[in-house]
Amino acid sequence: MKKALLLLVCLSFLNVLKSTAQDKDVVFENLTYVNQQFKDYNKYHTIWAVDNTTKELVCFDKFGSYRAKMDEIIIEAKDGSATLLNFKCKTGKCLKKMGETNGSRTGYSMNLSQKLSPVIEKLNAIIKEYYPNNNNNNNNRKYSSETKKNVKEILARVTEIFQTQNDYKNKWYVDWDQQHMYSVSDLCKTYIPLGKGVRIEASGKGYKFLADSKIIRAKCTSFDSYDTSTYNHLKTTPALEEVIYLFDEILTMTK
Secondary structure (H helix, E strand, O other), X not given: OHHHHHHHHHHHHHHHHOOOOOOHHHHHHHHHHHHHHHHHHOOOOOEEEEEOOOOEXXXXXXXXEEEEEHHHEEEEEHHHOOOEEEEXXXXXXXXXXXXXXXXXXXXXXXXXXXXXXXXXXXXXXXXXXXXXXOOOOOOOOOOOHHXXXXXXXXXXXXXXXXXXXXXXXXXXXXXXXXXXXXXXXXXXXXXXXXXXXXXXXXXXXXXXXXXXXXOEEEXXXXXXXXXXEEEEEOOOHHHHHHHHHHHHHHHHHOO
């Protein structure tokens, strides 16, 4: 088993070295770092590799292997854990076992007793080499203190409106590290990326955030998925018009 895994990983590295579209040094160095941390801090010695031909990220451990297209996954800490990494599909079942042609799992988590944050960062950097606009990666744009101040004030006003004009009374915040604004209700958190071509428009008695790809995330008690749009209802036309104007201001200043 170990010899087979080593052969697969070596073949993956050779495939990376043949790459012309991606920075092979970045991919190789990040894989080397990630695998060293799993060797040191994961008792199953999970090994990560890249299939450059299919643009899949692959992980191997004593229980087998899983692979998935890099534009279909997210790499994150599971439920905010400091020691659990989540290899997760954006939507549906995209993780395939060795030999499978169709996905059979929605996610796979693994323990890493130390270095979780830098490992997630390195894996996302690998994904970014293949899919620069993938939602799992930050665009690393730096915003001025004035922009941050303005966005905070606008979201405070939006939150105030939602307390009387929306049934779920969403509260709105911004995360500059992850570069998204997000709403919080009792049932869901919804994440709207900044600087990624998201737009807003009126829709019936509410509004929609729209994107060209599935980069808008709804993380709710009953599901966790990515989509191209999300909808909110507001009770009065003046409130709806003001909220659309305010969100459009944020989207414009963070382009």
